[in-house]
Amino acid sequence: xxxxxxxxxxxxxxxxxxxxxxxxxxxxxxxxxxxxxxxxxxxxxxxxxxxxxxxxxxxxxxxxxxxxxxxxxxxxxxxxxxxxxxxxxxxxxxxxxxxxxxxxxxxxxxxxxxxxxxxxxxxxxxxxxxxxx
Numbered sequence: 001x002x003x004x005x006x007x008x009x010x011x012x013x014x015x016x017x018x019x020x021x022x023x024x025x026x027x028x029x030x031x032x033x034x035x036x037x038x039x040x041x042x043x044x045x046x047x048x049x050x051x052x053x054x055x056x057x058x059x060x061x062x063x064x065x066x067x068x069x070x071x072x073x074x075x076x077x078x079x080x081x082x083x084x085x086x087x088x089x090x091x092x093x094x095x096x097x098x099x100x101x102x103x104x105x106x107x108x109x110x111x112x113x114x115x116x117x118x119x120x121x122x123x124x125x126x127x128x129x130x131x132x133x
Contacts, residue, residue: 012065060091
């Protein structure tokens with residue numbers, strides 16, 4: 001088995017990184033058997049072209065989401081490595097937060113206080129009691 005799984009889609013949320021932004025993600029080594037592809041087919045011309053990385057990034061692009069590594073770009077590099085009996089490739093890995101890991105740092109609960117609608121109470125009185133008239 002070369003890859004963990006062969007997929008045909010990108011199940012993770014859109015990250016919106018441009019090719020220039022990908023270059024800021026440091027590359028690291030990954031085993032091929034950890035990767036799930038996001039394409040089922042490979043253009044043979046891209047696989048065999050000597051200058052396939054001349055105009056693009058030298059490293060594959062991988063998105064880590066929900067504990068799975070998805071090979072977003074660079075399938076031809078990964079297959080070339082496998083054909084050369086290599087089990088690892090160098091790839092830039094973008095780690096996407098889990099959908100449930102919403103940034104709660106600026107919410108009232110994260111700061112140890114109740115939401116403003118509760119802490120101010122009804123009609124602006126602490127505890128929610130109606131003001132005395």
